[in-house]
Amino acid sequence: MPLADMIPAKTLLAKTLASTTFRLALIAIGTFGVITAAIFAYVYLSTTSYVRSRSDREILTEVASLKDAYERSGREGLVGLLGAHLADKSFADHVYLLLDQQQRVLAGNLRQWPQATTTAAGFIEFRGAKTAPAGGGQPLLRAVVQTFPSGDRLLVGLDISDLDNFAGAIKLAVISGVVLIFALAAMASVLVTRRTVGRIEQINATSRAIMASGLDQRIPLRGSNDEWDRVAENLNQMLDRIQTLMGEVKQVSDNVAHDLRTPLTRMRGRLEKAYLGARAAESDQALIGDTIADLDAVLRIFASIVRIAHIETQARKGGFHCVNLVEIAGEVVELYDAAAEQDGTRLVLTGEREVMVTGDRDLIFDAISNLVDNALKHGRAGGKVIVACEIVAGQPEVSIADDGPGIPSCEHEHVFKRFYRLEQSRYTPGNGLGLSLVAAVARLHGAQIEMCDNAPGLKVKFSFAPPA
Numbered sequence: 001m002p003l004a005d006m007i008p009a010k011t012l013l014a015k016t017l018a019s020t021t022f023r024l025a026l027i028a029i030g031t032f033g034v035i036t037a038a039i040f041a042y043v044y045l046s047t048t049s050y051v052r053s054r055s056d057r058e059i060l061t062e063v064a065s066l067k068d069a070y071e072r073s074g075r076e077g078l079v080g081l082l083g084a085h086l087a088d089k090s091f092a093d094h095v096y097l098l099l100d101q102q103q104r105v106l107a108g109n110l111r112q113w114p115q116a117t118t119t120a121a122g123f124i125e126f127r128g129a130k131t132a133p134a135g136g137g138q139p140l141l142r143a144v145v146q147t148f149p150s151g152d153r154l155l156v157g158l159d160i161s162d163l164d165n166f167a168g169a170i171k172l173a174v175i176s177g178v179v180l181i182f183a184l185a186a187m188a189s190v191l192v193t194r195r196t197v198g199r200i201e202q203i204n205a206t207s208r209a210i211m212a213s214g215l216d217q218r219i220p221l222r223g224s225n226d227e228w229d230r231v232a233e234n235l236n237q238m239l240d241r242i243q244t245l246m247g248e249v250k251q252v253s254d255n256v257a258h259d260l261r262t263p264l265t266r267m268r269g270r271l272e273k274a275y276l277g278a279r280a281a282e283s284d285q286a287l288i289g290d291t292i293a294d295l296d297a298v299l300r301i302f303a304s305i306v307r308i309a310h311i312e313t314q315a316r317k318g319g320f321h322c323v324n325l326v327e328i329a330g331e332v333v334e335l336y337d338a339a340a341e342q343d344g345t346r347l348v349l350t351g352e353r354e355v356m357v358t359g360d361r362d363l364i365f366d367a368i369s370n371l372v373d374n375a376l377k378h379g380r381a382g383g384k385v386i387v388a389c390e391i392v393a394g395q396p397e398v399s400i401a402d403d404g405p406g407i408p409s410c411e412h413e414h415v416f417k418r419f420y421r422l423e424q425s426r427y428t429p430g431n432g433l434g435l436s437l438v439a440a441v442a443r444l445h446g447a448q449i450e451m452c453d454n455a456p457g458l459k460v461k462f463s464f465a466p467p468a
Contacts, residue, residue, distance in 0.1 A: 025189035033182050040174040048167040055142060055158050056123060062094065063146050063156045070148060075106070078154070082107040093159040095128060095141055101151035110155070116143070128159070140164045199228040203235065215243040263294040322467050323364065325355040325398050326389045332368045333387055336376060344382040347372070351389040357396045357464040359445045367441040370434040371400040371460050379404035379457065396464040403457040438462075 070078040082098060085091040086109055097108035105111070116124035124145065127138040143157025202219060209217040218239060219232040270287045326349075333349045340347035357364070368387070375385045379402035386401045442449050442462065450461040 022189060022193040025193055026186075029182065029185040029189060032185065033178065036181055037178050040178055044167075044170050044174050047170055051163045051166060052142070052160070055160050055163060059123075059142065059144050059156055059158055063144055063154075066154060066156060067146060067148075070152075070154075075150070075152060079107045095143060095155070095157040095159065097155040099153045106152070108155070113155070114141075124155075124157075196228075199232075203232065210239070215239055215246065263298055267291050267294050320358055320360055322356055322358055323361045325357055325364070325396055325464075326351070326353060328361060328365050329368055329387050329389050329398055332365060332372050335369065336372050340376055340385065343376065345376060345379065346384045347376070347387070348384070349387045349389070352391060355389045355391060355396045355398070356467050357445075358467045359464065360441075363441045363444065367438045367462065368398060368400070370438050371462070374434060375400050375402040375404075375458075375460075378402070383457075392463070394466060396466065397461055399459055399461045401454045401457060401459040403454065406453060406456060406458040407451065409453070 066078060066081065069081045073080075078098065082096050085094065085096065095108070095110055097110040097113065098106040099113065100106055103113070110128070114124075114126040114128075116126035118124050122144065123142055125140065125142050128141045139159045139161040141157045142160045143155050146154045146156065148154070206217050206219045218236045221229050221232055221236075223229070270291055274284060274287050330349055333347055337347055372385065372387060379385055383403045386399075388399045388401070390397055390399075439449065441447075446465050448461075448463045450463070452459050452461070
């Protein structure tokens with residue numbers, strides 16, 4: 001059963017609502033909602049303002065026409081024109097009211113002056129006495145008042161019930177849209193946060209299982225190849241690497257105990273024999289010499305371990321610069337040339353004249369030296385060791401090939417472990433740390449090591465990245 005399925009739904013929901021991701025989602029929803037509401041409010045106000053401005057222009061045009069009639073024909077002409085408008089069906093949505101100085105109704109289709117609300121634009125709005133065209137109550141009227149020099153007052157307006165209903169519909173749509181957006185965003189945030197928290201809890205559950213039972217547990221992948229699957233995959237690879245390192249640490253501890261036990265036991269035996277026996281200058285001197293040699297071997301083991309650890313911390317990357325592999329390999333060949341001649345082995349350098357890489361010259365020298373030393377030790381007596389520096393597929397490469405018995409392909413991955421020695425090498429000098437140092441140098445430089453059959457013998461390729 002997946003670990004995520006073992007988490008109770010209530011617990012997962014509680015952690016979802018309390019998570020930082022959910023709070024950030026709410027902040028994002030609030031910000032988005034405010035912006036959306038502001039946009040919708042602007043659309044609503046712009047639409048209603050545009051619709052009302054059209055009716056206002058019609059009212060002002062009508063007022064100008066009636067004012068012109070009053071100025072030309074006086075009150076009687078205005079009253080006659082109002083009567084003509086009221087009789088005309090095209091003016092059915094208009095309202096008029098003309099009062100004299102004594103507030104007596106002279107003409108119009110309103111019985112009395114209305115109790116109106118004055119808008120910011122100077123218009124008045126009120127509910128009329130007649131029924132709205134669509135039914136359902138009194139219509140909403142919008143009007144303007146014109147006062148003449150004689151004291152007469154004229155009210156001219158329009159029935160804007162349809163416009164008011166239209167504005168109401170827009171308002172309802174805007175509010176509904178904002179509420180719907182908030183609801184959908186909140187639902188989406190809960191679902192997304194729940195999924196995120198579920199994956200995090202999955203990782204946490206695996207971490208707790210690892211702490212409780214060991215490194216055998218792995219975070220399950222869902223196969224979606226999303227960012228969470230990639231995180232889980234990286235964490236699983238990290239756990240694999242940690243498990244490998246733990247195994248190597250255990251192996252190193254066992255090998256150190258095994259390799260140190262023999263020289264330390266010999267030293268103790270010699271010292272005990274000298275302690276219990278009679279003093280003799282020659283035997284004492286030989287004992288001291290042998291003991292010093294064993295101590296030197298022990299110290300060399302510890303020095304090699306410390307050096308490999310120092311390289312693996314990548315503390316020496318600050319000393320990287322562009323170096324020529326050919327020069328370094330030439331110095332190694334020159335160093336081991338005398339030892340090769342003693343065994344009758346031909347040690348030759350071939351390849352390009354210049355192969356540039358970016359790295360630490362001393363560490364590269366040590367790595368090539370170890371490979372050449374192994375080739376001379378384990379190659380065929382009177383054979384041939386070839387050190388080649390060349391560019392292969394755009395990558396700088398140095399290879400060391402011998403014509404000896406070689407190494408079985410099943411052992412290629414193991415020989416780079418610390419203290420690992422092949423069965424046929426156990427009776428030759430060494431501590432099994434040389435190739436471990438080579439592997440550490442390769443990791444520091446981002447290089448690749450490949451072992452292949454040289455038919456006969458072994459060929460080791462050391463491939464670097466192209467220099468920056």
